[in-house]
Amino acid sequence: MLFEHTKTDVPGGRPRRVLLYSHDTFGLGHLRRSRTIAGALTKADAGLSAIILTGSPVAGRFTFPERVDHIRLPGVTKMTDGSYISEALGLDIDETTSLREGLIRTAVERFEPDLVIVDKEPTGFRGELLPTLQWLRDFGRTKVVLGLRDVLDEGTALASEWDRKDAISAMSTFYDEIWVYGLKSIYNPLEGLSYPKEINHRMHWTGYLRRETWGTADSGDEPFILVTPGGGGDGEMLVDRVLKAYETDPDLKPIAHIIYGPFLSGQTRTEFENRVAQLQGRVVSLGFESKMESLMANAQGVIAMGGYNTFCEILSFDKPAIIMPRKKPRLEQFIRASRAEELNLVRMLDPDRDGTTPEVMIEAIRNLQHQSPPSTGRFPDLLTGLEFIVERVDALLQPEATQAAG
Numbered sequence: 001m002l003f004e005h006t007k008t009d010v011p012g013g014r015p016r017r018v019l020l021y022s023h024d025t026f027g028l029g030h031l032r033r034s035r036t037i038a039g040a041l042t043k044a045d046a047g048l049s050a051i052i053l054t055g056s057p058v059a060g061r062f063t064f065p066e067r068v069d070h071i072r073l074p075g076v077t078k079m080t081d082g083s084y085i086s087e088a089l090g091l092d093i094d095e096t097t098s099l100r101e102g103l104i105r106t107a108v109e110r111f112e113p114d115l116v117i118v119d120k121e122p123t124g125f126r127g128e129l130l131p132t133l134q135w136l137r138d139f140g141r142t143k144v145v146l147g148l149r150d151v152l153d154e155g156t157a158l159a160s161e162w163d164r165k166d167a168i169s170a171m172s173t174f175y176d177e178i179w180v181y182g183l184k185s186i187y188n189p190l191e192g193l194s195y196p197k198e199i200n201h202r203m204h205w206t207g208y209l210r211r212e213t214w215g216t217a218d219s220g221d222e223p224f225i226l227v228t229p230g231g232g233g234d235g236e237m238l239v240d241r242v243l244k245a246y247e248t249d250p251d252l253k254p255i256a257h258i259i260y261g262p263f264l265s266g267q268t269r270t271e272f273e274n275r276v277a278q279l280q281g282r283v284v285s286l287g288f289e290s291k292m293e294s295l296m297a298n299a300q301g302v303i304a305m306g307g308y309n310t311f312c313e314i315l316s317f318d319k320p321a322i323i324m325p326r327k328k329p330r331l332e333q334f335i336r337a338s339r340a341e342e343l344n345l346v347r348m349l350d351p352d353r354d355g356t357t358p359e360v361m362i363e364a365i366r367n368l369q370h371q372s373p374p375s376t377g378r379f380p381d382l383l384t385g386l387e388f389i390v391e392r393v394d395a396l397l398q399p400e401a402t403q404a405a406g
Helices: 029-044 093-111 130-139 155-165 167-174 197-202 236-248 266-278 292-298 308-316 332-342 358-368 385-405
Strands: 017-022 049-054 068-072 076-078 084-086 115-119 143-149 177-181 203-205 224-228 255-259 283-286 301-304 321-323
Touching: 017 029, 017 093, 029 049, 029 068, 029 115, 029 143, 029 308, 029 385, 049 093, 076 093, 084 093, 093 130, 115 385, 130 167, 143 385, 155 167, 167 197, 177 197, 177 385, 197 203, 224 236, 224 292, 236 255, 236 266, 236 283, 236 301, 236 358, 255 292, 266 283, 292 308, 301 308, 301 358, 308 332, 321 332, 321 358
Parallel strands: 017 049, 017 115, 049 068, 115 143, 143 177, 177 203, 224 255, 224 301, 255 283, 301 321
Antiparallel strands: 076 084
């Protein structure tokens, strides 16, 4: 069972320290994944503490586990042309990146982590991690791990992106291990990349990351389905299609709880709220819910876009799910949803395959209560990730602790 580990000592006799880097220029995925991992590690080890470095503008809305804190890096916003600007400061993007780079380096030097876990980006946002990674390699005893979600993107697009960022070189040079938060039998996130074969010896497929409820969310007494576009920044189509289904069919049940996400806002959000009000309680909505896991646990089923964290929650709480994945700016969600549908874990709604009429969504919602949960699929035991990570952290840090004790 997870969370029975109590090893705390590292060289010098102090409790272990872990720093997690979560660049978060868009959405919530990196922060939520890092928070889950940090919580598992502190729960498993009574003395371990963790700090998450994050650029998420909504980090302060989340509840963090015991002995887990976060440092907010200056935020950046991605423009429609792919460029970035400072979110709030009157600085250009180079100045903002330089400031973030310095804060990262200072945090690592002062916190003195025994382990650094980097989420997804081997070099960090615009290479901001490279000076710290080089410093750790030259002067530190810190172990460094790169954590990758199960799917990154289609191979050709990923190869182009990682070549531009020199990510393969960084992965080869600076990382002791690469953890893939999924199963090799389902998908290899490095598919299509050319990289030194010795990297394979550092790769570990952990399994998916089990989620637990964090507190209790008020979901009312009536049965409901949960509709979640994740952070919401690109969830307009999903919300619109669900609302059209309830507007078209006055007898459609059960109630739909829509959580827009903090990045679905402005006039679009206002228009959605007006439409929800016309449905007279058959649909209810909320902008943000920090206890999303609790809502998921109580729902009859889920309609989502299919980001990594939502997929882990669907597996963890064993909920029948409809996934309507995005295909831009990357194919990650579509690849994950397609593979999950092949394995009978979820049902996918692909507008290009299934059409976009209200009747398609109405039928999917009506059938959701009869749909099999993920546990009946081909891979019933997917959620080994946190247990594996706890064991790997001990394996990475144990030799040094043993040497110091000797």
